Amino acid sequence: MWNNAKDRMLRERATEVIPGGMYGHQSVALMPEDTPQFFIKAEGTRITDVDGNVYIDFMCAYGPNLLGYNHPDVMRAVSDQQSRIDASTGPSPLIVDLAEAMVSMISHADWAMFCKNGSDATMMALMIARAYRGKRKVLVARKAYHGSMPWSTPRPAGVVDEDRAHVIYFDYGDPQSLKDAVVSADGDLAGIFATPYRHDVFADQSMPDREYAQVARDLADEHDALLIVDDVRAGFRVTRDCTWESIGVRPDLSAWGKVLGNGQPISALMGNNRARDAASQIYATGSYWFAAVPMAAALETLRIIRETKYLEDMHRIGKAFRDGLNAQAKDIGIGVRCTGPETLPMLQFEDDPDFRVCYGFCRAAMKRGVYLSPYHNMFTNAAMTETDIAQTLEATGAAFEEIKSNRASLQPSTKVMAMTGS
Numbered sequence: 001m002w003n004n005a006k007d008r009m010l011r012e013r014a015t016e017v018i019p020g021g022m023y024g025h026q027s028v029a030l031m032p033e034d035t036p037q038f039f040i041k042a043e044g045t046r047i048t049d050v051d052g053n054v055y056i057d058f059m060c061a062y063g064p065n066l067l068g069y070n071h072p073d074v075m076r077a078v079s080d081q082q083s084r085i086d087a088s089t090g091p092s093p094l095i096v097d098l099a100e101a102m103v104s105m106i107s108h109a110d111w112a113m114f115c116k117n118g119s120d121a122t123m124m125a126l127m128i129a130r131a132y133r134g135k136r137k138v139l140v141a142r143k144a145y146h147g148s149m150p151w152s153t154p155r156p157a158g159v160v161d162e163d164r165a166h167v168i169y170f171d172y173g174d175p176q177s178l179k180d181a182v183v184s185a186d187g188d189l190a191g192i193f194a195t196p197y198r199h200d201v202f203a204d205q206s207m208p209d210r211e212y213a214q215v216a217r218d219l220a221d222e223h224d225a226l227l228i229v230d231d232v233r234a235g236f237r238v239t240r241d242c243t244w245e246s247i248g249v250r251p252d253l254s255a256w257g258k259v260l261g262n263g264q265p266i267s268a269l270m271g272n273n274r275a276r277d278a279a280s281q282i283y284a285t286g287s288y289w290f291a292a293v294p295m296a297a298a299l300e301t302l303r304i305i306r307e308t309k310y311l312e313d314m315h316r317i318g319k320a321f322r323d324g325l326n327a328q329a330k331d332i333g334i335g336v337r338c339t340g341p342e343t344l345p346m347l348q349f350e351d352d353p354d355f356r357v358c359y360g361f362c363r364a365a366m367k368r369g370v371y372l373s374p375y376h377n378m379f380t381n382a383a384m385t386e387t388d389i390a391q392t393l394e395a396t397g398a399a400f401e402e403i404k405s406n407r408a409s410l411q412p413s414t415k416v417m418a419m420t421g422s
């Protein structure tokens, strides 16, 4: 029987010693009531919370779990490397092997730099774009997430206007808005940040339009600025290359993270020869950026990406999940919208302005052992099987029944409404 007694106790303790009880994207403040905050085990497709409840995990650590938690080949590479060298006085030869492997896989790229988190990679992209011609303005799509640094964090606390003085916003997917933003850069354009597809929170996801992507490329060329694709979230879940390669538009820089080490801490910035000099001029580093163990994990993850049909399997399984949800919703007469790539599915409900139905649904699924998000795109992984999807759909089928029968008692998600301004 599901219970969360230990989780509640830990939350109380956390409130005393961790600001706000928890911070950042893994805080459950925006998740449905009772969503567990603390976990003690992750294996394959499953996570176990501190009370021992097991979930099929459709958040995948918010992305890093690509091949299954504790993938045996990746973990073998980790333990082999651990016995030799990890963080040390200089990088291991693996940094060259890994740069070569990434350069051979990412078509637009001639070089690689490694760091820890996606925010490090996007920050380096920003610095390189400015170092490139000494210009200042960067264009960023409204509501697009590029990490938690002051220039991009979604919350205003601790950010001063000067941190964003040279950021100009445009509407994602709208060529005219992009052109207008370039005009307002007034000859001072350093770079254009592009999200590979629109994956904002609380919003339908939409795939990039080739024309829009080409306009971004042309504008960058015309103004001798750098085009940056932020593949931190979508990388290797859409293609085995930079995501925009599939629509035939090549950036100068692309930012990578999350999946790269299948859960081991490593991210990357990839770039072309145009950006090489600027990249060699910036000073960006960190005590753990050169550690060898995550690089060993990344090399093994990349080998699996190249040599197996993990991506095709993920698309098939993701489609089964999406088709199943759509069929259940239709049968029961509840309107849903499933958007985004099948490997990064987003679920929203029709006629749900205060999110009560979506939150009620995810809570009901959670109590039946399926961890979903009501506001963020979800993630599938290559360890998921047809059996996992059948078990998932059993839980979601019951969750649909539950929200249909108790719709009148579902509570509006006031915290969410306050945050989204709904």
Ligand SMILES: Cc1ncc(COP(=O)(O)O)c(C=O)c1O
Pocket: 062, 116, 117, 118, 119, 120, 122, 145, 146, 147, 148, 230, 231, 232, 233, 234, 257, 258
């Ligand atoms: C598109 C995108 N860029 C950058 C980041 C920042 O990555 P990290 O949280 O590893 O710093 C994220 C994280 O979710 C992301 O989705």
